[in-house]
Amino acid sequence: MRFLVIAARACACIRPALHPRPDWAQDMAGPTPPLPDRLAACLTDLWPLARTQHGTLPPSPPPASPEWLHTAWSLIRPPCQMMETGGDERLDPDPTTRLNRYGTCGHSRPDVLAFSSSTASFPSPLACTAMEAAWFGLMQDLAYQRPSTSMAELRAFVAAHFGADSAGHVVMAASGTDCSLAALALCAMGGATVSTILPGAEETGSGVPMATLGRHFAHRTARGIAVEPGRVIAGFAAHNLCIAIPLRTQDGTLRAEASVQAACAQAVTAALAQGHRVLLYLLDVSKTGLMAPAPDTIRALQALDPARVDVLVDGCQARLTPAHVRAYLAQGWAVMVTGSKFFAGPAFCGALLLPEHWRARLETGALPSGLADYAHQNEWPPLPAAQATLPTGLNSGLVLRWTGARAEMAAFAAVPARARRVRLGRFLSGVEHLLRQCPCVLPVTAASPRRAHQDDTWAGRQSIFSFLILAPGGAGVLDMPRSRLLHRWLQADLSACLPPHKATLAAMACYVGQPVAMTHPQAPGNIAGALRIAASARHAATPQHDPAGFIDSEISKVGLVLDKIALILRHWDSVARHNPAPTLPLAPDTPPQTAFTALRSAPTESKKDA
Template sequence: MFAHTLTQELMRVLERPDLRVIAGERRIMLDPALALPFRILPDGAIVLGMPTQGQQEVTAFYLRHALELAALLETAPDRPICAAFCAARTAALFWYLDSGRQDADAPAPWVSRMAGANPPPVQALAEIWSCLAPLQPPPARAGNGDDMTRLHDALPGLWPLLGPTETLMATGGDARLSIDPATGLNHYGCSHRPRPWAITFASSTASSLSERGFAGAEKARLSLLAGALHGRVEAAASALDAGIQDRLAAHFGLHADEGVVLAPSGTDCELYALALATLAPGGRPVGNILIAPEETGSGVPLAAMGCHFANDTARGVAVTGGALIEGFPAHTLVANVPMRDAEGHVRAPADVDAETCRVAHEMRRAGRHVLLHRLDLSKTGLLAPGLDALEQACQPDAVTGDCPDVVVDACQARLDPARVRAYLDRGWMVMVTGSKFFTGPPFCGALLLPAGVRRRLDGPRPVPVGLGDYSYRSAWPAGHALAALPDGHNIGLILRWWAALSEMAAFSAIPRAVVHDRLSGFLTAIEARITADPLLELLPLAAPRRPLLENAWDCLPTILCFFVRAPDCTGGGFRPLALAQARRLHAWLNTDLSDIVPADDPDAALASVLCHVGQPVPVAHPGLPGAIAGVLRISAGARLVSGEPSHEGMDPTGRLRREAGNVGRILDKVGLILRHWSRLSSADPVQTYLPHGWRARAILPA
């Protein structure tokens, strides 16, 4: 990457994990005599000039611009002017994202214009070109009026596709994906950029990208843009969608007559499963039986009724949350089977199985087509109902021959692909995501269809028309039933899935026995650490009960849940944090508290350490009668097993020992927060992408 001597400031910028991934092996040089911010050489090398020297934000902006332009000129050497404006658009959006302020003074006069919602007018394009042309490899085209007119005609079609990977990945989901400019993080407290300085065990909720995942998404983005620059955007996007479906089919062992539906989230998967249940033979009203919806997703009960579960959809359509989606029948009946009792204890599996069978038989006697759920796994690692109970509930009707549909909620993806194959062999649909165990970015899901359900898409009845507000036809297997779905592609979903696929590939390369051993050793150490801490109370572990499989790692409880003692709890009893307090603790763990915690605290060094764990789950606790406690979660994800680029060169045993030590740092920070709870409550600090002051020092810790 490097040639000649680079300034210390530029070296710091090049150490940024996002820019390091984008730069790859490209040659980058510094020429103090160059009066331009940069220039691209004919061989694709980048020469940075003196205007790049100053604030690190400005240096990062010009480097990001140069990297984008160099890549696009290689992709479309016959369209240098269009490539230049596409690169400028991406750089402009990067500036406002990176600075964290929409009112930040831009380093170039064209930045605000190129960051707008619409392309600039022709005259403005000509003015901007006068700034961009000198950056091109010599000899740069002068650009005349006809060039600007053609460019102006082309840019509207390109505009939605332009932007940094981390910006585009925040689209095509819902508001929870949006990055807060003040923090650099989304609703889940994670980033679409790599964040290797944070200690992260949040895979039961959502994770920031690793450098591996970021590289996968960046490669997909450039592939899409290459197609767009050559007038083949539809073919490029279709190839990316199909590539995701093919790779998921290969990973989970799908057959040619089965199918993959791409979905932004598990909640969308629930809606899709209901839509497919309405297409079952007989046209009977659906009875939908959910298992512990309080331990899945907050919008699942609404989606299970065919109702809008938010006020906007993944396609950006404004809807009314709670209202019935057009085309879904109003008579869908939803029943919930809880997995915990009123005190938060796990119900006996036999009781859950019996209730599931009873409700299913009642619905079938009432003339309903039943959609049964198997939860594999819940937010706290629970698995139900049992396979025997589902087989009993799914016996064909003696008169009509109707059988219930079953959908397995495996959105946590904490199971071996062989288990998924076994579910499909039973004729059951399976929901999966790349955003939980696999540690891909949030909001990338899929519904896997067995052959019998897949064939419904070839039938005469269409899916509910309102499904078109949520999904494009390209996300589904081909079928006549999908004719009403719109053309197009969810670009954010495509990039998020390609990021997740990079993590899935790395995990799949590890033999099952090695996966088991690495997870088992780590989980044993963490369980002992939590159990020994008087400030914590481990939620009883529930190891998933599964059929025998050699070296089965998915029989291990990979989500460790724990209550935290309330700061004002004294005496011999244990009173946990209420849910609202647990949510504050969760956020403060992911926050630099060094400006608030006194320097004389023995653990003061931990105050600046950013720690991201699974969001609190509401669970009753006998020590908190009349209220709901919140359990935090330490989750073992795929990256724990496969490592990540920032771990390169580390011995696996030493790396796992370090990971266990990092969990100890998280738990020690919990104690630090509890000691200074009142002080923190008054200050109410907010999470940030970086610890305080790192922009002024270095990007990566020593």
């Protein structure tokens, strides 16, 4: 019975999936369970569907447990909607397009030209299959009222993949920004005031500077609690500081490394003189692929006062290898990673990897009380400080998203190291050539990462290509507002506002990284918007029968993206008059009997009252 309730409610919650919409669907999609008589009528209507799949069921449905319904009702969602939970409002779908703020959604989009891993990606069919299996597991746990082990398994996977000492050295988090907040909490245990030194603040997540202050960075937390952005989170010091260190000059060129080092040194020295603890960031790498400061600089600054200077590596782009992560952890530096970005898993799956002395703080200290609004116990190491502060519960959306990322990461790891290097190198060289030849873009210089632990892997190359757009008519480069418009129009079907002979190109949904603000003297207001084309793990986990052909096809698709940019620039005024929205995603359609069968058929130790 519980499986039928789960299957029916999940299917009813997918708005466009049922045509015509049966009577039971409105009741099963409601925010609260139907009244007993109405629920009984709904289940009676649905029972023949279940019996066609399982003839051994009795001729009429047994009653559903009111207690179980009250507990389970709000937790039952279809997979694509469950994925949208357990984050902040950036994950919320637009009511018209069903796309989130990144322009993506919870199911696969094979129709798009996808080079946006520096921002967010649609899940691949591989990830969707893994997430659907995880959803069935979560729903079975719910039906049998048994605790889920999913988060513990994912923490163990992340530890094994990146080389952390154990699952007890991993904190799971909804996003890179949530990772920053978790890192500050560990640095600030005991109520210490913290000065965060943040190189390239303009090229990290938009909420990171606020999170480093211990303040709310969105209107809703990952646990769904409404908060006021900018307000100090309970338990964090009110006078934390964030010192931003720019990585570029006023004309957009890279700042000299010595200048960045000197600014970081001055900030660390001043913070220590004020009696603050210091949280010093190392970007590996930024939104445009920059790495700063140099690891040698970080080591020298930490040596000024090792007991009060913590180092946090922002590896949220995940464009580094497990060997690099292990080298950072071995130096006592914490590392933030994600399963999205380079690995192209669903947006909003982050993790903070802890060196031993960070983990040990959880054995005796106390976390800021307000962290309870953001995280559950099972996302943190099972140690006293986390268990005393954080509530029990499960972030089901985070489980699904990390499960999808896990599938992408496993596929990438299965490719031999040399093949990964060759395939990604072929793609990166092809993209570089196209950008140099394109007359409507201005590539932005970014040096390849220089790490203390160097090797000959793919991670030694620049894998994010940033570029400014030359404005129509040759009037400088596009500023941020027009770059955002261009980014949005690339995702949209423009065939209605462009010449008919260009309809095929105009209709293509093209995904590149969201524009990054960058100073430039030829942009209105001196602030340009740099779009980004990035490699992802999928460019290495290619079809085995013809990897070179697949890579060449992807390079050709990059050419089509640049062609669409040129087309929009030539017809800017016409497109602006229409201002089309991004293309609607295809909606999944799972009939209730299919979901019911899958839930019932999976092996389990008991099917009592299910």
